Amino acid sequence: MYTATGEESTEEGRPTTPDRPVQGTSTAELAEILRERLDQLSEGATAAVLEQLPSFRDCGQDAADLLATVRQFLNAGINAVAESRSATTASEADIARAYGARRAVQGIPSEELTLSFYVALRAVWIGFPWNTAHGDFLATLVGAMERSMLWLQNLVATVSAGHQQALVGTWLDVSVVGKQLLNALETAGTSEADVRTALERLGMDPAGSFQAWVASSPDDSATGRLLHTRLEQHPGRCVVVHADGQLVLIGQHTEASAVEAALTEAGAAVVGAGLCREGVAGARHSLADARRALRAARLRPGVHRYADVWLSALAEESAADTRPLFEDAIAAARTHPHLADAVRAFADHGFSVAAAARAVHLHANTLTYRLDRWRELTGLDCRDYMGLVTSRTAVELV
CATH class of the missing domain: 1.10.490.10 (Globins)
Known part of the structure; x- marks a missing residue:
């Protein structure tokens, strides 16, 4: 022993x-x-x-x-x-x-x-x-x-x-102050001092950069709490607010991919993402970006970044002024969705007929015919700059 x-x-x-x-x-x-x-x-x-x-x-x-x-x-x-x-x-x-x-x-x-x-x-x-x-x-x-x-x-x-x-208590505190921040950012006449105070209470630097996301979501506080808990595990700070049937997230020093993955996991099917912008004014503008991107998404699933959809978002926002520019193209896209698909593929694949044809599983000659047919119906030639921009925007407004 x-x-x-x-x-x-x-x-x-x-x-x-x-x-x-x-x-x-x-x-x-x-x-x-x-x-x-x-x-x-x-x-x-x-x-x-x-x-x-x-x-x-x-x-x-x-x-x-x-x-x-x-x-x-x-x-x-x-x-x-x-x-x-x-x-x-x-x-x-x-x-x-x-x-x-x-x-x-x-x-x-x-x-x-x-x-x-x-x-x-x-x-x-x-x-x-x-x-x-x-x-x-x-x-x-x-x-x-x-x-x-x-x-x-x-x-x-x-x-x-x-x-x-503790998590529930923390979420409730963040949610209350987060709603105050959201109101301050979106209410005309709110002083910058009030916004700065709310940001500081949430542990954010008012002079830093901000990025916002907006997603349609049922009015269920459990979803917001779940998102808050998940995002607390990632670098940076992200405030989650559930208001009026939407989830609104305002992040600072966050990884966009982590936020968007968390939104998807939480069941947010359609998400609008704003640009990353500086300061209190930037927080306001990024939130506006995200809301425009969400509207431009027209309920199509996925994350829709303002950087990608800004043109159609602006056209959507000023529909009364721009509608005459797109009326014929929108009507053609609704009546002939296969032509709209050809326009979208051509624009999204480097203006290459061969690449676009592969993307939509067509022969290159067939895709060329459809682009020609689109020009006949709308007067818009996708092979020139304005024709392509107007056509691509129109198919997103259908």
């Missing part, structure tokens, strides 16, 4: 508590073994969490603070082992609930928060001095492990409840 004598060193040369042989069967003795190695086990569990869960590395918390938290929960778990209990105490529940809320504010996803406890537990059991466990002590160890798992499940449930409660 292995018996330790004197002080031993790890591979790194640090002194450790020597492993002592165990012959008894008491859970109190098991707890004592764990408590003697509390610092070493805490360090191993902390390192495992930081290595395996990126959000814990990126949340801005000092590693020493995480180590202290791990040590606190591990010590509580050892107390539960010593007392042969699986239920959490009132004090443990209060600490767990507050910890969950703190992690929510830091942006740690619920899934990673839950997983962190099991990653830490696995590291603890890997670091356990198994060479000291002999005879009937193993039976005591198995029973303690079963109870510790139940205790951990109760603890994690409380942590998750604190996390969820």
Whole structure:
């Protein structure tokens, strides 16, 4: 049987508590073994969490603070082992609930928060001095492990409840201030000072750049809360407002692809995206861009960026003034949608008959015939600049 004598060193040369042989069967003795190695086990569990869960590395918390938290929960778990209990105490529940809320504010996803406890537990059991466990002590160890798992499940449930409660509270706060910001951006006569105040309350820099998105969505606050939670996990700041059957998002230092993917996952089928613009005036203009792009989308699924649809968006907005320019082309597109498809393909594939024909699965001669037929019906030749611009805009206004 292995018996330790004197002080031993790890591979790194640090002194450790020597492993002592165990012959008894008491859970109190098991707890004592764990408590003697509390610092070493805490360090191993902390390192495992930081290595395996990126959000814990990126949340801005000092590693020493995480180590202290791990040590606190591990010590509580050892107390539960010593007392042969699986239920959490009132004090443990209060600490767990507050910890969950703190992690929510830091942006740690619920899934990673839950997983962190099991990653830490696995590291603890890997670091356990198994060479000291002999005879009937193993039976005591198995029973303690079963109870510790139940205790951990109760603890994690409380942590998750604190996390969820904090998220709901944070979402409500952001939603209220976000609606104030939306009203300030879209109400004529609102002072720039009022907009700046709302932006600062939302953690945004009024002098920074902004990008807006607008999507049709049922009046369901759960969708907005879901988006808020998902986007909190990404870089930058994005305010989500649900108002009048639409989701409005205003982002700063956000990745457009991440925002648009989150909108799609949340069920937003048609999205208008504004240009990225600077300052308070830029926030107003980007929001207007996004609304124009959404109108120009005409319920067609997908993300419609103002940078791509600005021409048809402007034509849509000034329909009374521009309608005579497009009337014949719109009528032809409605009556002959296959001709409209040929125009769209020609414009969207580098003005190449061959490329456009491949895109719509036609012979090049057939596509040429359809472009000629379009010119006969509308007087617009897609091979010259104004004819192409007017034709391409018209087929989007159908």
